[in-house]
Each structure stands twice: as structure tokens, then as C-alpha cells.
Amino acid sequence: MNWITNSVLPKIKALVQSSDVPENLWVKCPSCSQMLFHKDYQEAFNCCSTCGHHTPLVPEERFRLLFDADSYETLEVTINADDPLKFKDSKRYPERLKATRAKTGEQDAISVAKGTIGGKPVVIAAFDFRFMGGSMGRTVGDGLLLAAEKAVAEHAALIVVPSSGGARMQEGILSLMQLPRSILAVDRVREAKLPYIVLLAHPTTGGVTASFAMLGDIQLAEPGAIIGFAGRRVIEETVREKLPDNFQTAEYLQDHGMVDMVVARSEQKQKIDSILSMLMESRAA
Numbered sequence: 087m088n089w090i091t092n093s094v095l096p097k098i099k100a101l102v103q104s105s106d107v108p109e110n111l112w113v114k115c116p117s118c119s120q121m122l123f124h125k126d127y128q129e130a131f132n133c134c135s136t137c138g139h140h141t142p143l144v145p146e147e148r149f150r151l152l153f154d155a156d157s158y159e160t161l162e163v164t165i166n167a168d169d170p171l172k173f174k175d176s177k178r179y180p181e182r183l184k185a186t187r188a189k190t191g192e193q194d195a196i197s198v199a200k201g202t203i204g205g206k207p208v209v210i211a212a213f214d215f216r217f218m219g220g221s222m223g224r225t226v227g228d229g230l231l232l233a234a235e236k237a238v239a240e241h242a243a244l245i246v247v248p249s250s251g252g253a254r255m256q257e258g259i260l261s262l263m264q265l266p267r268s269i270l271a272v273d274r275v276r277e278a279k280l281p282y283i284v285l286l287a288h289p290t291t292g293g294v295t296a297s298f299a300m301l302g303d304i305q306l307a308e309p310g311a312i313i314g315f316a317g318r319r320v321i322e323e324t325v326r327e328k329l330p331d332n333f334q335t336a337e338y339l340q341d342h343g344m345v346d347m348v349v350a351r352s353e354q355k356q357k358i359d360s361i362l363s364m365l366m367e368s369r370a371a
Contacts, residue, residue, distance in 0.1 A: 113127045117139035118136055120135075120136040132147070133350070140309055144192075145196075145214050149210060152210060153203060158210075163194065164228050171258050173255075179256040183218075186216075189216070190214065194223070195219075196214070197211070198212075208245055208362070209236050211230055213247060215287075220248070222261060222264050223260070224264065230264075230268045230298065234274045238274055244281070245284075252294055253292060264297075281362060281366060283306065283361065284298075284304075284306065285307070286305065288312055290314075292315060295314060304361055304365075305345045305346045308336060308348070309348055311335070313336060313345070
């Protein structure tokens with residue numbers, strides 16, 4: 087038996103466990119647990135072909151989904167001083183930022199790009215939930231202001247795709263100041279009579295929901311996205327009532343008039359193109 091164990095079995099294992107097979111060939115859907123072919127999953131922009139679950143997108147993927155091919159360029163967002171309040175919890179704020187930047191490859195929770203959708207000029211500001219829960223601090227506020235100013239300068243529509251837990255606690259009152267600041271950014275676009283569209287991605291909560299995220303001329307949302315101010319558990323404990331199972335989902339908000347349309351990723355570019363055609367034509371008249 088030794089010659090079988092020492093000689094034959096290793097050769098069989100080498101044939102079966104070929105190093106040519108990539109480790110990420112399959113992806114498991116976080117909703118229905120279906121195994122999906124990684125290439126198909128990526129081409130569907132992280133949407134499950136079985137249950138339709140939409141896994142969050144990073145900003146670069148969002149830009150590729152929405153902009154016309156090879157039409158966009160990213161804009162540089164000013165990065166603020168790391169620790170204005172010398173905040174420390176289990177880890178110092180600069181250390182947390184450094185670790186998150188190394189992990190995500192991003193400088194903060196927002197990315198801004200300009201390009202075209204259906205040939206029409208557009209500026210998109212997209213959040214990255216991987217970066218400290220997409221929380222809004224001064225740099226995110228600067229990114230929103232940059233996007234609004236660029237939209238006005240280029241006579242372009244502004245599209246914001248929030249995915250955030252709200253204000254960034256490590257920046258305290260400076261973070262809360264970004265709420266009215268973001269509203270002023272939206273006002274600049276409106277004063278220029280340019281379209282402002284919000285595409286609510288999962289999750290959109292807290293101060294982000296209480297400011298720019300609910301001010302769109304048109305409010306779109308991705309299927310199943312959780313959208314609200316306070317969390318479900320907090321509300322249930324406050325009102326002492328059991329909330330509906332679909333409470334705070336995009337579909338629930340659409341049924342109650344808070345969202346205009348719930349749009350799957352496969353249809354988002356076409357839908358936004360149609361909306362922009364109507365809004366830009368009506369405002370040019």
C-alpha cells in the first residue's frame with residue numbers, strides 16, 4: 087500500500103487539483119446562495135441571475151455601467167486633513183483612514199466623474215460603502231460640491247448615487263455641516279435649471295437621507311435597497327409596533343410615494359437616458 091500512498095495518490099491529486107483552475111471561478115449569491123459563474127456575474131454588474139439580488143458596486147463599476155463607453159474621466163476630489171478633532175475610539179481616526187485606503191484603494195467614500203449618457207453631458211458622484219460605510223465627512227461634502235460646480239460649468243445633468251450609513255462620527259459637527267452644504271450644492275444645479283437625479287443604492291440611511299439624497303427631480307432606486315433615516319430596530323423600539331417585513335425597502339418607498347421608480351441595473355442606463363432627454367428638452371424650451 088505504501089507505493090500507492092506515496093506514488094499513485096499524489097499524481098491523481100495533482101491531476102484533479104489543477105493550478106490552471108482560477109480560485110474565483112464561482113461566486114455565491116449573498117441572498118439566495120446560488121453559485122454563479124464569476125464572469126457572468128461581473129458582466130451583469132454584480133446582479134444574481136437567479137433571484138435578482140443587487141450586490142453593491144464600487145464607483146468605478148458604477149461609472150462603467152452608466153456612462154457611454156470610453157466617454158468619462160474621473161475628477162480629483164480634494165482630500166482634507168485627516169483628524170481635525172483628534173478623534174479616537176478603538177483606533178485613532180488617521181489609522182482607520184490609512185487602513186481603509188489600503189484596503190479599498192480609494193481616498194474617501196466618494197468618487198466623481200464627468201462624461202456622457204446617450205451623448206448628453208453628465209456628472210456622476212458615486213459613493214463607496216466599503217469606505218467606512220460610505221459615511222459623509224468633509225471630503226465627501228467637497229466631492230458633492232465639486233460635482234455640482236462641474237455640472238453647472240459644463241451645463242451637464244448631475245446624478246448622485248448614495249450608498250451610505252450617514253454622517254461620519256469621527257468628524258463630529260464638521261460632518262453634520264455637510265448636510266446643509268450638500269443641499270446648497272443641489273441648489274446651484276437647480277438655479278442653473280439643470281436636471282438632478284438621485285439613484286438610491288443599498289443602503290442609503292442617516293443624514294444622507296435627510297439631505298441631498300431625497301431632493302432629486304427624479305428619485306430612482308435599486309431593487310431591494312434599504313432607504314431610511316433611523317434603523318428598523320430603533321423605530322420598532324420607539325413606536326412599540328412590529329413593522330412590515332418590506333419596511334424601508336425601495337419597493338415599499340415606491341408604494342408610499344417616496345421613490346419614483348425602482349430600476350434594475352440592466353435597465354438603468356436606458357431609463358436615465360430617457361429621463362435626461364425629457365428633462366433637458368423641457369428646460370431648454
